[in-house]
Amino acid sequence: MKNAALLFTLLLAQPLFADSNLPPAYWANRELPNPRQEAEAQALMEQLRCLVCQGQSIADSDAELAGDMRDLVRRRIAAGEKPSVIRSWLMQRYGTWISYKPTDEPAAWPLWLAPLALLLIGVWLIRRRIKLKASE
Amino acid sequence: MSRGLRLIPIILLLFLLSGLAWRLIKPADTAIPSQMVERQLPQFELPPAMPAKPGLSAADLATGEPRLLNIFASWCVPCASEGKVLQELQRRGVKIDSIAVRDTPEALTAFLARNGDPYERIGADRQSDVQIALGSSGVPETFLIDGHGVVRRQYIGALNASNIPGVLQELEQAR
Numbered sequence: 001m002k003n004a005a006l007l008f009t010l011l012l013a014q015p016l017f018a019d020s021n022l023p024p025a026y027w028a029n030r031e032l033p034n035p036r037q038e039a040e041a042q043a044l045m046e047q048l049r050c051l052v053c054q055g056q057s058i059a060d061s062d063a064e065l066a067g068d069m070r071d072l073v074r075r076r077i078a079a080g081e082k083p084s085v086i087r088s089w090l091m092q093r094y095g096t097w098i099s100y101k102p103t104d105e106p107a108a109w110p111l112w113l114a115p116l117a118l119l120l121i122g123v124w125l126i127r128r129r130i131k132l133k134a135s136e
Numbered sequence: 137m138s139r140g141l142r143l144i145p146i147i148l149l150l151f152l153l154s155g156l157a158w159r160l161i162k163p164a165d166t167a168i169p170s171q172m173v174e175r176q177l178p179q180f181e182l183p184p185a186m187p188a189k190p191g192l193s194a195a196d197l198a199t200g201e202p203r204l205l206n207i208f209a210s211w212c213v214p215c216a217s218e219g220k221v222l223q224e225l226q227r228r229g230v231k232i233d234s235i236a237v238r239d240t241p242e243a244l245t246a247f248l249a250r251n252g253d254p255y256e257r258i259g260a261d262r263q264s265d266v267q268i269a270l271g272s273s274g275v276p277e278t279f280l281i282d283g284h285g286v287v288r289r290q291y292i293g294a295l296n297a298s299n300i301p302g303v304l305q306e307l308e309q310a311r
Binding site (some may be wrong): 097 | 169170171172209211238239240241243250262263264265268269270273276
């Protein structure tokens with residue numbers, strides 16, 4: 001009985017960060033009428049990280065803050081702002097964290113250098129093999 | 137293949153496992169600090185969130201003395217427990233303004249009647265616009281603004297009683 005009561009109260013429990021009771025922002029789930037602008041907005045939204053569901057882009061996230069950010073992106077694109085300007089406006093507020101696009105900061109250098117390093121290791125391994133075969 | 141080379145996969149595996157274990161024991165910090173700290177507040181002007189209180193603009197926060205700017209919402213559970221701490225700060229003479237994110241006047245009035253009202257002004261941010269402009273990533277958060285409208289500090293999450301001395305000290309320093 002105690003367990004059943006506990007289970008019942010757990011079912012009633014609300015998530016800690018509940019959603020508001022306002023509807024989503026106007027452009028949160030609506031496409032821009034201009035297809036070229038919508039494509040630009042979509043491409044940018046896929047590269048912006050959601051602040052709530054931190055593994056998702058704002059294009060994929062159901063969080064309200066992500067909806068408000070989609071609205072912000074579409075409004076600004078519709079007003080003629082460049083995606084790169086919107087991205088840097090957000091990066092001024094949340095840092096490079098907000099963008100999935102890798103930067104050229106020193107912290108990202110290993111990311112850029114890794115493919116080159118792997119390629120060199122591969123070449124070295126193949127050359128070794130060829131030499132071993134030749135000496136057999 | 138030499139013996140040394142054969143050990144490489146095992147070493148890599150141990151390296152990977154120790155990395156995983158380390159993150160399990162010490163989870164990464166998921167808070168995203170605002171880059172607006174030590175910078176001038178962005179321009180904004182928010183309408184009143186409820187009839188009984190004035191709205192909030194950036195100019196209201198540059199009055200010559202440091203103030204707190206609390207980002208909260210009536211639908212946010214930790215915000216309710218933070219109310220007592222903010223009231224204690226207000227009792228000690230701290231000026232507190234706020235931004236209510238995605239809120240309705242009715243819900244807000246009921247929330248303040250229930251949890252107390254430490255605010256001088258409450259701006260209504262119905263689409264999180266100003267929240268985003270401030271680099272805030274959730275509710276509740278509190279910004280310390282100096283007399284010139286420069287953000288001096290951001291507190292992420294609900295303030296609790298143990299924060300009070302620190303907040304008072306930082307307000308004094310911002311003077």
